[in-house]
Amino acid sequence: MEIKVLGPGCAKCAEAEKIMRAAVEEAGATATIEKISDFQQIAKHGVFSTPAVVIDGQIKCVGKVPSKGEALAWLKK
Amino acid sequence: MQPITPIKMPNPATTPQPAPPLTAWAKIKYLLTALAGLGLWFAIYWQLHRLAEFLAFSLLGLKPGSHLGEAVLFFFYDTPKVLMLLTLIVFAVGILRSFFTPERTRKILAGKRESVGNVLAALLGIVTPFCSCSAVPLFIGFVTAGVPLGVTFSFLISAPMVNEIALVLLYGLLGWKVAAIYMVTGLGVAILAGWTIGRLQMEHYLEDWVRELRVNDVDIPDEKLTWAERFGHGKAAVRDIVGRVWIYVIAGIAVGGGIHGYVPEGFMASIMGKEAWWSVPVAVLVGIPLYSNAAGIIPVVQALLEKGAALGTVLAFMMSVIALSLPEMVILRNVLKPRLIAVFIGVVGVGIMLVGYLFNIII
Numbered sequence: 001m002e003i004k005v006l007g008p009g010c011a012k013c014a015e016a017e018k019i020m021r022a023a024v025e026e027a028g029a030t031a032t033i034e035k036i037s038d039f040q041q042i043a044k045h046g047v048f049s050t051p052a053v054v055i056d057g058q059i060k061c062v063g064k065v066p067s068k069g070e071a072l073a074w075l076k077k
Numbered sequence: 078m079q080p081i082t083p084i085k086m087p088n089p090a091t092t093p094q095p096a097p098p099l100t101a102w103a104k105i106k107y108l109l110t111a112l113a114g115l116g117l118w119f120a121i122y123w124q125l126h127r128l129a130e131f132l133a134f135s136l137l138g139l140k141p142g143s144h145l146g147e148a149v150l151f152f153f154y155d156t157p158k159v160l161m162l163l164t165l166i167v168f169a170v171g172i173l174r175s176f177f178t179p180e181r182t183r184k185i186l187a188g189k190r191e192s193v194g195n196v197l198a199a200l201l202g203i204v205t206p207f208c209s210c211s212a213v214p215l216f217i218g219f220v221t222a223g224v225p226l227g228v229t230f231s232f233l234i235s236a237p238m239v240n241e242i243a244l245v246l247l248y249g250l251l252g253w254k255v256a257a258i259y260m261v262t263g264l265g266v267a268i269l270a271g272w273t274i275g276r277l278q279m280e281h282y283l284e285d286w287v288r289e290l291r292v293n294d295v296d297i298p299d300e301k302l303t304w305a306e307r308f309g310h311g312k313a314a315v316r317d318i319v320g321r322v323w324i325y326v327i328a329g330i331a332v333g334g335g336i337h338g339y340v341p342e343g344f345m346a347s348i349m350g351k352e353a354w355w356s357v358p359v360a361v362l363v364g365i366p367l368y369s370n371a372a373g374i375i376p377v378v379q380a381l382l383e384k385g386a387a388l389g390t391v392l393a394f395m396m397s398v399i400a401l402s403l404p405e406m407v408i409l410r411n412v413l414k415p416r417l418i419a420v421f422i423g424v425v426g427v428g429i430m431l432v433g434y435l436f437n438i439i440i
Contacts, residue, residue: 008213009210010210010211012208013210039412043214043292046292049178049211062179063211
């Protein structure tokens with residue numbers, strides 16, 4: 001599983017990354033987590049409100065920090 | 078983290094599930110809870126002055142009319158008043174904002190002509206959830222979707238400048254007239270500055286990669302929210318914003334109280350008064366490198382006004398501090414060439430100065 005957290009690097013983006021890491025650990029999933037802060041890369045994903053979470057190429061949420069519950073649900077699929 | 082109302086997972090990648098319809102009873106229950114909450118809020122709000130008097134005079138034994146007594150009364154009254162107003166408004170705006178997303182706003186603005194677009198963009202800037210650190214992705218998203226450059230700027234100017242925190246603090250500390258003036262002139266600056274930048278045809282001063290960017294049209298379907306989730310948004314906004322801002326409010330009111338007591342009347346009149354014509358441009362220039370949020374700046378503004386500074390000059394100072402900030406320019410440099418940044422600062426700066434002079438003349 002390939003998880004990308006998109007965000008230029010404000011507090012909320014860091015929070016989103018932290019939650020995804022905690023969720024992966026809790027679910028015991030095998031996943032790579034990548035933090036993408038390059039504006040060009042973010043734009044190429046078609047995302048324009050950050051933070052955003054993309055899992056295996058699918059946009060899961062934009063413009064907010066996901067809750068841990070949400071993150072766990074995405075990982076189960 | 079939603080301990081009370083767990084927000085249902087929006088799953089934009091698959092078919093969005095329709096939110097379960099509220100039963101009539103559940104709707105009535107929500108309405109009643111909201112009304113009861115509002116009633117309680119007003120009941121407390123209207124007792125604040127009496128409570129402050131009790132604390133300052135009966136409990137602490139300070140003398141009514143004495144200097145210290147009045148200062149302490151001021152602090153005990155204004156602090157809870159402003160914090161309660163902030164909580165109520167932030168909660169309501171949080172619910173309001175759950176109806177708007179940047180995606181929806183972009184869709185509305187994409188097909189619009191300029192002028193109409195500028196007005197709409199400035200208005201949507203107030204209600205669309207916006208975090209200043211996502212200014213650049215948002216800028217790219219708007220421009221690549223065909224929102225005209227000037228319209229995009231109207232949005233980007235209005236979103237941070239005209240916000241509920243500024244309006245609540247202005248209302249709480251300076252009255253509704255100043256709050257209304259700030260809102261109307263703030264929108265005016267956003268509309269006119271955006272429109273002017275659009276007239277100047279500066280599209281080729283975007284960084285090359287932005288113009289060449291082809292974005293796959295990713296469809297992010299709207300999420301349907303239940304009322305429980307919208308209330309959850311309101312609560313989250315209160316936790317986030319009031320949790321972040323309360324310390325500035327208290328510090329600001331305390332500093333304001335101090336200035337109130339120890340700075341002589343009319344001290345600011347010679348520097349920031351009406352007669353000093355040069356004070357407006359200086360206020361704007363000084364405001365650019367200063368970077369503060371509305372919560373930090375407004376108590377200072379109140380103190381300046383009280384000591385004889387002119388309203389127009391103070392408004393210009395405040396708008397410059399909030400709307401033109403050095404860190405934001407550095408971030409925007411990623412997508413704008415220097416000349417467009419210079420034009421942006423120049424046009425917005427001139428707009429703010431006009432507001433300053435206008436109010437120094439008419440008031």
